[in-house]
Amino acid sequence: MITSSLPPAPSPLATILVVDDTSDSLALLAGILTRTGYQVQPVDSGELALAAVAASPPDLILLDVRMQGMDGLEVCRRLKAREETRHIPIILISAFAEPEERVEGLELGAADYIAKPFRKKELLARVKTHLSLRRAEVSLEQHAAALQQTNVKLHSEIVERQRIEAELQQSLDRAERSRRALLSTLEDQKRTEDALRQGEDRYRDLVEHSRELICTHDLEGRILSANPWASRVLGYQLDTILQMNIRDFLVPELRGEVDTYLAEIKEHGAAKGLLLVQTAAGERRIWEYDNTLRTEGVAAPIVRGTAHDITERKRAEDALRESETRFRAVFEGAGDGMFVLDLESRKFVISNAACSRMLGFTPEEFLNLGIPDLHLPEGLPFIFEEVEKFLKGEAGVRADTRFKRRDGSTFFADLNPTLITMSGRKSVLVAFRDITERKQAEDALRASAQQLRQLSARLRDTREEEQTRIAREIHDDLGQALTGLKMDLRWIEHQTEKLGAGPQMGAILDKIVTAAGLVDEIVATVQRIAAELRPGILDRLGLIATLRHEAGRFQERTGCAVRLDLPDKEPRMPPAVATAFFRICQETLTNIARHAGAGSVDIALQPEDGALLLEVRDDGKGITLRELNSRHSLGLLGMRERAAALGGEAEFRRGPERGTIISVRIPTTAAEVERA
């Protein structure tokens, strides 16, 4: 560990070797320096100087350049040439200092040059400066040595930490860079230390706050260290954990497995897997661990362990698997055919057994099919439209669709699509059911209903024709015969009157008059029956006249006011249309008389685009919804059917305030009938 304090500086009692072959000069220099507090060793020749340095290296040398024998420059050269002495600062002193001589001295490695005669202050200042410089240099060297030592230690730590934490590596790199910088300046060293501290702090923080259980244990399973998370998830105090063995954390029935684990990690240097942990509270949790053996840099091998709780994940996985199994069972076992279509690629993703059975493709074949392989060309636009809708997120609808089997045969299916996400892709789960039989039954029912309707229309027409024929026969044949009979009776009456009066004649007249009265009654009855069967006025004068007449009769019979809004001229229309309008109006008036309790009725007939529109509205109590929808409203049904048989339509609704409105629209031109 590096400390922030510097190693001890050279003692203030620095040793200075003074070399001068002039004794006065030597004494003067030694005197000055000794008085200043330096320890001075004076020598008077170059040879002696070299010997003195070899015996005990001084902190500084004051060296006279011009000397007998070996001169100062030579001494300087020799000292600087040797590794042991080159670092000693040398100050050259010369009385005849030529510039060349100075340059030579300095080039040889001398630290400084003082010219004689020198001033005492200058000498001392220079000496002090160079001693300080030297001290600083020595101090720097000592630091370097200390750092070197620290470096070695750091190195082992870094190696260890590198394994655990990549981020720490980065910090250490930075520390390493700082360390190199430290070699040149003290500032750099400070930065290095900071970086190191930061790195270690980060590493510790990581471990302390990790959401991963981090621990070490020995090869017996004894816990050596553990992070706070271990305490949190296991429910034991950290102190307690450090006294425990890893087998204590396992559920009782699995504690024996620890030996197997230890054996494995000893053999392979690593082990990972799942373990069933029991917490202090007795709760069982599933953990996933990944442990490694460390043998380097430690006295005894230790195991580095990391583990995390995967109980929830495990449960979710189990639930998912179970759900998947259930889905599979339902999907495969379903009686309905099912497949999943990827909406984007329009490829089939999966299909069930019923699907294979119904369509004749194996599941493998099915996956290679496209939508067009399953439908007739005319059905495709609808299918693609539905796919587009699904892509836009619009809900699909149940639909009846024709499917094509492998052998080309087809069947009707009830299609029930649901939007799902499968493997993250928008897909649609389609369930379908063969409804051929239902469809056939529906078609048969429809055909049957159509036949019934035709039959009913035919019956109605036949009845109308029959009624018309009977009405005419009764009216014409019977009625005319009666008319003739009555004329005869009146003639007889007339002749009898002429024969004179008298009781006998009176009796005869009585008979004749009674007979004539009887005939009158019979005629009235015959006319009424005929008119009820089929009003002759409809065939002879047309719809408008008939409606007027019916309205008049209705008003007379019920006292209910009838307002008419009819065209002046009879519109052109086929006889069947006139009959339908008349019968509907007749039925409506009957209904009003029976149920409505109306005070007035409005009847309007008007031409409208090749059709006629009849509207009858009353101010009675109004038709109820129930009556409208009742199956027993055969009268209303009959009116609808009458209009429908002619390509028209009848509508019944409640009036805005009260009463009932009946609108009937029937085409009057062939083109309109065709269109309808």
Added chain:
Amino acid sequence: MTTILIADDHAVVRRGLRDILAEAFPEANIAEAGDSGQATQLLLKQAFDLVVLDINMPGRSGLEVLEEARRLRPRTRVLVLSVYPEEAFAIRAFKLGAAGYLNKQSAPEELVAAVKRVLAGGKYVTAVLAERLAAVLGAEIEQAPHETLSNRELQVLRLIATGKTLKEIAAELSLSEKTVATYRVRITDKVGLSTNVELARYALQHRLVD
């Protein structure tokens, strides 16, 4: 000499009509047609003073024969007979140029009165119909309904007007009360009135009683 054509497809009715008209107009020359085709042919051949036309004939309808008659013989008067009580037919008939409209069930006296009126250049409708037409057309139609009463009916009307009861009238005329009641109904139908007071006032107004 008056010429009359009876156009009716029922022989019984034709005979009845002929009998009534022959008696009322002994000097008239009466022809018969059994269907519309025959009627048209006769109209082409000969000018009649009057056609008594059944509106309800097979083939082309009586109304078409009426139009044809008006076109072929504008001067010929047409009295339309109908079995239909509805005034709609009457209006149609008059629009097509009929001179009179009469229900076939009407009494012989009415027929005779109608023929007389029409031959004289007038128009004829029954009182009941006149009332309805007036309501429909909004016009008053002048009538002298008692023209249509038979002698016996006129007799009964006078007796009612003098304040006699049906029983008294029956005794005086040697008839049953029921027959007198029937006569009274015929009278009220023909003149379009209903109460005895109204009938008495009517008789006084038309100087039928002294």
